[in-house]
Amino acid sequence: MLTDSASRLITYSPAYTLVPTYECFNRCGYCNFRKDPGKSPWLELSEAERILKTLIGTGIREILILSGEVHPNSEKRTDWGDRLYELCELALSLGFLPHTNAGPLSFQEMARLKTVNVSMGLMVEQVNPTLWETVHRHAPSKVPSVRLQQLEWAGELRIPFTTGLLLGIGETPGDRQATLEAIGQIHHRWGHIQEVIIQPYRPGTHQSGEAPGFDLGELPAVVAMAREILPEAVALQVPPNLIEEPEILLACLEAGCRDLGGIGPTDEVNPDYPHPQIERLTRILEPAGWELVERSPIYPQYYDGLSPRLRSHLLNAGY
Numbered sequence: 001m002l003t004d005s006a007s008r009l010i011t012y013s014p015a016y017t018l019v020p021t022y023e024c025f026n027r028c029g030y031c032n033f034r035k036d037p038g039k040s041p042w043l044e045l046s047e048a049e050r051i052l053k054t055l056i057g058t059g060i061r062e063i064l065i066l067s068g069e070v071h072p073n074s075e076k077r078t079d080w081g082d083r084l085y086e087l088c089e090l091a092l093s094l095g096f097l098p099h100t101n102a103g104p105l106s107f108q109e110m111a112r113l114k115t116v117n118v119s120m121g122l123m124v125e126q127v128n129p130t131l132w133e134t135v136h137r138h139a140p141s142k143v144p145s146v147r148l149q150q151l152e153w154a155g156e157l158r159i160p161f162t163t164g165l166l167l168g169i170g171e172t173p174g175d176r177q178a179t180l181e182a183i184g185q186i187h188h189r190w191g192h193i194q195e196v197i198i199q200p201y202r203p204g205t206h207q208s209g210e211a212p213g214f215d216l217g218e219l220p221a222v223v224a225m226a227r228e229i230l231p232e233a234v235a236l237q238v239p240p241n242l243i244e245e246p247e248i249l250l251a252c253l254e255a256g257c258r259d260l261g262g263i264g265p266t267d268e269v270n271p272d273y274p275h276p277q278i279e280r281l282t283r284i285l286e287p288a289g290w291e292l293v294e295r296s297p298i299y300p301q302y303y304d305g306l307s308p309r310l311r312s313h314l315l316n317a318g319y
């Protein structure tokens with residue numbers, strides 16, 4: 001049977017995650033990534049350079065800068081912002097394409113990081129404020145209005161943006177719909193949301209609290225709802241390392257998911273769930289008629305909006 005090859009492409013970004021610091025003043029109950037403030041030495045530029053140089057020629061092109069958060073009022077906040085910027089600048093200078101997710105930023109911090117990132121991101125998680133009484137009880141960064149404000153500012157700044165939902169943290173199906181609608185409204189205003197991650201919470205071995213959990217069998221239906229609510233131009237992403245069952249992954253693709261996110265040596269957020277190898281994913285997808293292809297951390301429709309400098313870095317990286 002001849003399939004329309006264009007519609008059967010699934011994208012992913014060969015990525016490596018650099019962590020400026022694991023310290024975070026928030027304590028999301030489901031987080032296996034965070035360390036207490038002061039307990040995680042910041043990544044030195046010399047160490048980052050050593051790591052990045054080992055990645056040259058390996059096919060990795062995205063550098064995900066994923067960070068714990070220094071409190072906005074902390075006297076270390078400026079140094080933290082500087083370190084984020086310098087790590088992005090270093091990655092660019094070595095031929096990589098940075099994508100930063102460092103939690104909520106001030107407008108100025110975001111504007112500055114825009115100059116050294118081809119795209120950025122932040123999960124909305126959920127817009128249900130009652131999660132503040134449970135998993136987000138000690139996480140001021142997770143107040144829904146704070147997260148949505150970030151998406152607005154990213155739109156105003158014309159930053160190609162990745163966001164998403166975290167499922168299984170106590171939300172109702174209605175909350176999921178409301179979160180998707182909120183993201184859709186902001187995209188309608190600014191047109192900058194390149195992709196929405198539909199992320200199932202999975203328990204790890206380092207988290208501080210519990211979360212209700214999510215039945216992975218429900219994931220395709222949430223993907224289908226997201227496809228229904230969000231404009232076609234907004235790609236849907238699911239994390240293959242958190243979906244061990246090939247049947248569920250394939251059902252998510254049938255439901256409209258077209259992207260598998262950044263795939264690389266380690267999932268720093270969920271270290272208990274290593275990313276699958278591309279060969280294994282190909283073995284799962286191809287018999288079902290899907291072709292797995294590489295993409296850059298910025299989706300093609302946003303290339304023209306890049307600064308000339310970032311555009312040249314994108315071209316030099318082979319996109």
Ligand SMILES: O=c1nc2n(C[C@H](O)[C@H](O)[C@H](O)CO)c3cc(O)ccc3cc-2c(=O)[nH]1
Pocket residue numbers: 013015062064099100101120121122123162163195197237239260261262266267268269270296297298
């Ligand atoms: O390996 C991971 N990559 C994660 N990424 C990386 C993401 O898949 C890629 O950086 C983007 O698709 C851009 O290529 C995130 C990026 C964001 O902007 C926001 C949230 C995430 C979450 C994860 C994650 O849990 N694990």
Ligand SMILES: C[C@H]1O[C@@H](n2cnc3c(N)ncnc32)[C@H](O)[C@@H]1O
Pocket residue numbers: 030031032122123125165166199200201202203204269270
């Ligand atoms: C980087 C993103 O990873 C998600 N995240 C944080 N902890 C977990 C977990 N245990 N399982 C799945 N996703 C998680 C959050 O949505 C965060 O914003």
Ligand code: SF4
Pocket residue numbers: 024025026027028031032033034067068069103139141
């Ligand atoms: S999920 Fe992000 S904000 Fe929450 S504790 Fe972990 S690192 Fe901090």
